[in-house]
Amino acid sequence: MMAAGFTAPAGSAISCQVTCLSGVLELPVTGMRSTTMVSKCTMGALAYSQVAALKHTIAQSSTMLTNPTGSRTLSGLSGLRGLRLSRRGPKNEHTRNLTIVATAAPLSRQFTSVPGFTQIGEPVPEGVNLSDVVKSLPKEVFEIDDVKAWQTVAITVGAVALGYAALAVAPWYLYPLVYAYLGTAMTGLFVVGHDCGHNSFSRSQLVNDIVGTVMFMPLIYPFEPWRIKHNTHHAHTNKLIIDTAWQPFRPYMYDRAKGFAKFAMEAAMGPLWWIASVGHWLFWHFDLSKYRPQDVQKVKVSLAAVAAFGVFVLLPLLFLTGPLGFVKWWVVPWLGYHFWMSTFTLVHHTAPHIPFKQAREWSVVEAQLNGTIHCEYPAWIEFLCHDISVHIPHHISSKIPSYNLRKAYASLQQNWDKHLNKAEFGVPLMTTIVTQCNLFDDKKKRWVKFDKALRSEPVQPAED
Numbered sequence: 411m412m413a414a415g416f417t418a419p420a421g422s423a424i425s426c427q428v429t430c431l432s433g434v435l436e437l438p439v440t441g442m443r444s445t446t447m448v449s450k451c452t453m454g455a456l457a458y459s460q461v462a463a464l465k466h467t468i469a470q471s472s473t474m475l476t477n478p479t480g481s482r483t484l485s486g487l488s489g490l491r492g493l494r495l496s497r498r499g500p501k502n503e504h505t506r507n508l509t510i511v512a513t514a515a516p517l518s519r520q521f522t523s524v525p526g527f528t529q530i531g532e533p534v535p536e537g538v539n540l541s542d543v544v545k546s547l548p549k550e551v552f553e554i555d556d557v558k559a560w561q562t563v564a565i566t567v568g569a570v571a572l573g574y575a576a577l578a579v580a581p582w583y584l585y586p587l588v589y590a591y592l593g594t595a596m597t598g599l600f601v602v603g604h605d606c607g608h609n610s611f612s613r614s615q616l617v618n619d620i621v622g623t624v625m626f627m628p629l630i631y632p633f634e635p636w637r638i639k640h641n642t643h644h645a646h647t648n649k650l651i652i653d654t655a656w657q658p659f660r661p662y663m664y665d666r667a668k669g670f671a672k673f674a675m676e677a678a679m680g681p682l683w684w685i686a687s688v689g690h691w692l693f694w695h696f697d698l699s700k701y702r703p704q705d706v707q708k709v710k711v712s713l714a715a716v717a718a719f720g721v722f723v724l725l726p727l728l729f730l731t732g733p734l735g736f737v738k739w740w741v742v743p744w745l746g747y748h749f750w751m752s753t754f755t756l757v758h759h760t761a762p763h764i765p766f767k768q769a770r771e772w773s774v775v776e777a778q779l780n781g782t783i784h785c786e787y788p789a790w791i792e793f794l795c796h797d798i799s800v801h802i803p804h805h806i807s808s809k810i811p812s813y814n815l816r817k818a819y820a821s822l823q824q825n826w827d828k829h830l831n832k833a834e835f836g837v838p839l840m841t842t843i844v845t846q847c848n849l850f851d852d853k854k855k856r857w858v859k860f861d862k863a864l865r866s867e868p869v870q871p872a873e874d
Contacts, residue, residue: 420482448475448564501556524762526839529832530778543806551810551818553802558813562796563621566598569794593648593746594794599625600751601796601812607637608808623712627719629747635695638705644808647777648759648767650852655755656690658766658850664860676860679848683840687751750795757785757839761831762846762857778805779826784819785833796873802830 524530573592580588605611606622623633643655651657659675667675678686694700702711728736764781767773782805792799795814803810803818810818822830835841846858851865858865 429547430792448605448793461673467836472836509548510788511826518560525672526836526841527761527831527842528832529830530763531829531831534540534773534776534780534829538775539804540778543775543779543822543826547803547806547810547818547821551821552807554613554811555813556612557812559605561601562598562812566595566602566625567766567794569595569598572738573743586621587744589742591794592743593749594791596629596743596747597750597795597798599629600747600766601798603631603633604798605796605812607633607640608683610809610811623715626712627715628723630716630724631691632695632709632716634705634712636702638701638709639694643807644805646772647774647805648764648766649777650768650770650850652769653682654694655759658684658857659848661849661851661858665862676848680844683756683844684752685745685798686751687748687755688745690755691748750791753835753840754798754801756843757799757833757835758783760843760847761833764831765855765857766776766852767831767855769787778802780829780831783833785835785839788859797817799835 469805518843565774569591573588573595576588577585577592584673602611603622606618606625607617609618611621612618622637623628625637639654643653646652647655659679664672664675666814675691677683678689696713698706698709724736724740727739731739759782761783764783767777778801782802784802785799787795787799798812798817800815803815803822806818806822848860849858849865850856851858
């Protein structure tokens, strides 16, 4: 047996030959970051065991092997798409030449640190399934506690009532503080309904449907349309085209856009990220054509519920207080909720080292464990929003109630910590996201900037 290794400098295009008794392996490598590759050969024609060694050599890169002499194709090996294997032959068989075209290493391996992140998670190793992670969690984190569930309702209703009482008596110069609190408290309405949407609030489907619908009504958020699309997000997290929580803009979209459309993209993935969820709310939740015929009736019930709130609460509010009063009492708190809705959605799954992937490349365990971000917020925000930012365990299993998320996260830290991405909310984190994650280039498999002149440059690893 012989083994050889080489290092490919960034941006290089080199060819390495590994010679053994069975032949020569020619390994051209283009555009890779500094990466060490080792290949092994044994006597005789290339066999399955050697294919496995090559698979680990490429480290999840997309590869294609070609062999001009009698060969057959083997499918189903992750990372060796299009692999062609030579037939077994005598030991004195002539040299076989194989070409490996390797892509760059996983994005997470290209960064040692990122501003706003306290840990960059390592890729999940091959052979680990989502079920393995779920089974590692304590059984009690899946248990529904009716008392704790209704406590979340009481906390949120009380917090919102307190916020409105403060708004009624506070002088105008304290309005920013009151609105910051009130918008966050209203986000609690969504989080309670969010548990209902995953049937983790109650064991009763009827209770989940009623409570979820009622909690969403003041937000003018139709519950059933949201639940349908949100469950799609969990099934296809960070999958290009299919994920319904949000999709990154891509270079061709931005380059073809004109006027307001281009401005909207720059705003949503830039300084106005905090209102992006308003567009998502309008686009996804009110169009019956976006839902299957068997779901339309439930969607109509949810639409009727928010329409009723609009007619019997918001219209009288507008009539009694006038446009300025309407803005004061509903619009600004509602925008405060959307600040957190936009921020949570963006932060949970967006970072320079976390890619979106096409369906053929996508891995459910990689997306949920390594493609979801745990972000620390100030304690008062965590309290009012019922720990929705403890998000990784929620993506491991959406059946975990919000009041059990921290216990589940502690278990993940014990068993899977090195694969977790961790961040702290603040200016460094949001600056990283809105300056480095403008467009996702599917061909380059990485985030790029709006400016065409800068797209050839990879986003820069962080400087602490």
